[in-house]
Amino acid sequence: MTDNPPSLQVQDIGEQGLLKRLHKFCPPDMVGDDAAVMNLLPAQQLVITTDMLVDGVHFSEGTTSPEDAGWRAAAANLSDLAAMGAQPAGITVGLGITGTTPVSWVERLYHGMQSCLHQHNTPIVGGDIVRSPIITLSITAFGQAYPNRIIRRGAAQPGDAIIVTGCHGASRAGLELLLHPEFGQNLQSAERDSLTLAHQRPKPRLDVLPLLWEIFGQESPIPVAGMDSSDGLADAIVQLCQASAVGATIERNSIPIPPALNQLVPADRALEWALYGGEDFELVLCLPAAVAQKLLNQLGAGAAIVGTISSQAGVWLIDNAGIYPAQQLTLNQGFKHF
Amino acid sequence: MTDNPPSLQVQDIGEQGLLKRLHKFCPPDMVGDDAAVMNLLPAQQLVITTDMLVDGVHFSEGTTSPEDAGWRAAAANLSDLAAMGAQPAGITVGLGITGTTPVSWVERLYHGMQSCLHQHNTPIVGGDIVRSPIITLSITAFGQAYPNRIIRRGAAQPGDAIIVTGCHGASRAGLELLLHPEFGQNLQSAERDSLTLAHQRPKPRLDVLPLLWEIFGQESPIPVAGMDSSDGLADAIVQLCQASAVGATIERNSIPIPPALNQLVPADRALEWALYGGEDFELVLCLPAAVAQKLLNQLGAGAAIVGTISSQAGVWLIDNAGIYPAQQLTLNQGFKHF
Numbered sequence: 001m002t003d004n005p006p007s008l009q010v011q012d013i014g015e016q017g018l019l020k021r022l023h024k025f026c027p028p029d030m031v032g033d034d035a036a037v038m039n040l041l042p043a044q045q046l047v048i049t050t051d052m053l054v055d056g057v058h059f060s061e062g063t064t065s066p067e068d069a070g071w072r073a074a075a076a077n078l079s080d081l082a083a084m085g086a087q088p089a090g091i092t093v094g095l096g097i098t099g100t101t102p103v104s105w106v107e108r109l110y111h112g113m114q115s116c117l118h119q120h121n122t123p124i125v126g127g128d129i130v131r132s133p134i135i136t137l138s139i140t141a142f143g144q145a146y147p148n149r150i151i152r153r154g155a156a157q158p159g160d161a162i163i164v165t166g167c168h169g170a171s172r173a174g175l176e177l178l179l180h181p182e183f184g185q186n187l188q189s190a191e192r193d194s195l196t197l198a199h200q201r202p203k204p205r206l207d208v209l210p211l212l213w214e215i216f217g218q219e220s221p222i223p224v225a226g227m228d229s230s231d232g233l234a235d236a237i238v239q240l241c242q243a244s245a246v247g248a249t250i251e252r253n254s255i256p257i258p259p260a261l262n263q264l265v266p267a268d269r270a271l272e273w274a275l276y277g278g279e280d281f282e283l284v285l286c287l288p289a290a291v292a293q294k295l296l297n298q299l300g301a302g303a304a305i306v307g308t309i310s311s312q313a314g315v316w317l318i319d320n321a322g323i324y325p326a327q328q329l330t331l332n333q334g335f336k337h338f
Numbered sequence: 339m340t341d342n343p344p345s346l347q348v349q350d351i352g353e354q355g356l357l358k359r360l361h362k363f364c365p366p367d368m369v370g371d372d373a374a375v376m377n378l379l380p381a382q383q384l385v386i387t388t389d390m391l392v393d394g395v396h397f398s399e400g401t402t403s404p405e406d407a408g409w410r411a412a413a414a415n416l417s418d419l420a421a422m423g424a425q426p427a428g429i430t431v432g433l434g435i436t437g438t439t440p441v442s443w444v445e446r447l448y449h450g451m452q453s454c455l456h457q458h459n460t461p462i463v464g465g466d467i468v469r470s471p472i473i474t475l476s477i478t479a480f481g482q483a484y485p486n487r488i489i490r491r492g493a494a495q496p497g498d499a500i501i502v503t504g505c506h507g508a509s510r511a512g513l514e515l516l517l518h519p520e521f522g523q524n525l526q527s528a529e530r531d532s533l534t535l536a537h538q539r540p541k542p543r544l545d546v547l548p549l550l551w552e553i554f555g556q557e558s559p560i561p562v563a564g565m566d567s568s569d570g571l572a573d574a575i576v577q578l579c580q581a582s583a584v585g586a587t588i589e590r591n592s593i594p595i596p597p598a599l600n601q602l603v604p605a606d607r608a609l610e611w612a613l614y615g616g617e618d619f620e621l622v623l624c625l626p627a628a629v630a631q632k633l634l635n636q637l638g639a640g641a642a643i644v645g646t647i648s649s650q651a652g653v654w655l656i657d658n659a660g661i662y663p664a665q666q667l668t669l670n671q672g673f674k675h676f
Binding site for chain 1: 354370371372373374375376377378380381383384385386387388389390391392394395396418419421422424427428430431432433434463464465466467468469470471472474476478479480481483488490491492565566581669
């Protein structure tokens with residue numbers, strides 16, 4: 001991908017030299033002005049989201065290649081757009097790097113972002129590169145959606161089914177395997193890879209949107225509340241309930257856990273990672289029970305109806321098998337502290 | 339503005355506590371979802387720009403209050419939109435802060451951004467707050483413009499007049515006065531304030547756009563090339579010429595220098611700061627000579643026609659008084675190095 005010596009550092013080629021190398025990751029008509037110019041489709045609303053990632057806080061050299069850091073950053077932003085019901089249109093990239101950051105590291109980061117974005121026809125339209133004592137990546141993604149198709153957190157109704165678009169806990173397990181390679185030696189290599197890839201290359205679930213539009217047709221607005229599970233499945237359900245002023249009952253045996261995870265750790269740990277591990281980037285949607293099954297039939301392996309929205313406050317994890325007592329889920333375990 | 343004790347730190351209230359305090363800086367319907375949703379005007383293009391600022395690199399506690407850091411960051415982004423001919427629609431804010439950053443510092447930063455944005459009816463529509471070892475601010479501003487009114491760098495034509503919308507060198511002088519308070523004791527306090535304010539509270543020249551539209555009416559596209567002078571006046575002229583594959587002749591006695599700056603330093607230093615100081619955030623526009631005077635009549639004090647676009651490559655600083663030899667302006671002095 002690069003003909004630079006691995007030792008070439010950003011300070012050797014300066015800002016202009018680096019920008020020249022990075023222009024190949026952008027559409028040629030987008031670069032060279034003070035700002036990027038884009039066409040949006042008529043009658044659509046602009047949907048816009050920002051994520052900032054800091055070396056040592058959100059990723060680290062030890063477990064994250066620059067390609068993976070780039071992929072994950074792009075995927076997290078596209079996932080936020082998917083959670084709003086929006087199709088991506090482009091991203092801008094703010095990047096802080098040290099003078100001694102290898103040029104190849106920066107190019108590999110952009111390559112990782114581009115690999116993820118290409119799958120969704122989304123260009124890098126602009127950005128800013130600055131000197132910083134710590135590598136910092138700030139992505140703003142923007143997309144578009146018809147106003148009647150926007151998905152918000154506050155629209156859940158009592159009686160709605162809660163559907164998740166895929167398995168949970170895999171990303172957390174993958175991180176554990178990357179941090180502790182001696183762990184999980186009982187797994188076959190394909191199972192191992194499925195978990196580490198879930199962590200390194202999460203997929204934003206933009207593919208779910210056309211399925212929803214197909215099911216609801218011209219219904220307006222579409223009766224769906226939702227968000228993504230980037231901060232954990234429990235966090236997503238609690239946030240949805242708080243925003244909608246409702247509660248929920250979640251059936252613990254319905255939570256989809258990848259088979260490899262059940263081989264890796266005991267059931268209670270697997271459940272904990274599924275609920276609180278985070279970064280699975282699936283969608284958590286609340287929609288009328290009558291149509292939830294229709295959507296479920298269209299979704300791939302791992303998707304499941306995990307519970308029901310209720311009018312009483314509180315999110316309860318219950319056990320239909322009668323073994324475990326009901327347990328209240330809260331935001332606290334999922335909090336990111338400063 | 340705040341009823342917090344000055345000692346209250348971000349780590350005392352956590353991410354959720356901080357977000358709650360910052361929601362007051364955003365329109366109430368914009369917060370609480372995975373992304374912000376905005377309406378754009380029909381038939382307009384989206385214009386989008388990003389700037390990243392790092393403590394110790396782009397601002398510092400010594401010379402920059404949090405209010406000023408916020409104002410300047412917002413102003414720099416709005417200036418990029420003005421340079422594209424676009425009206426601002428909103429910004430997102432990515433903020434990296436340490437656990438020990440005072441809550442009041444963060445609120446004062448947002449207050450500064452908001453003070454600048456309010457003057458242009460521009461909301462903060464979303465963002466991300468993360469932990470970082472170094473305070474980092476990444477703003478993405480987006481605006482809108484009719485396609486035929488977009489201002490690009492590459493549209494300058496031989497014969498065009500080069501017009502600057504205001505004085506240059508004031509921001510650089512203001513920085514010097516802030517760094518060295520013992521300097522410039524010969525200035526009156528109003529003159530001092532005018533220079534320090536130019537540095538602390540630069541004004542994005544969005545007010546110039548309606549003047550252009552008025553002059554050109556339905557002419558389409560409007561025959562203007564332009565950018566802002568945030569990286570210096572010399573840098574802007576050289577960049578415009580390179581993007582347009584033309585050259586320019588600049589008359590050194592036409593470059594508008596604030597009177598206070600001429601009292602502060604010798605003429606050659608004043609000229610150097612005007613050409614290379616940067617951060618004056620004026621617009622540098624190339625447009626047909628016949629209409630340049632019309633625009634000049636509408637612009638305030640400090641605006642000036644400083645030179646002419648030519649078909650030969652190279653940007654030359656000439657002296658019509660015949661005292662100084664012609665001198666070529668290059669990007670090199672304006673380069674930011676890693």
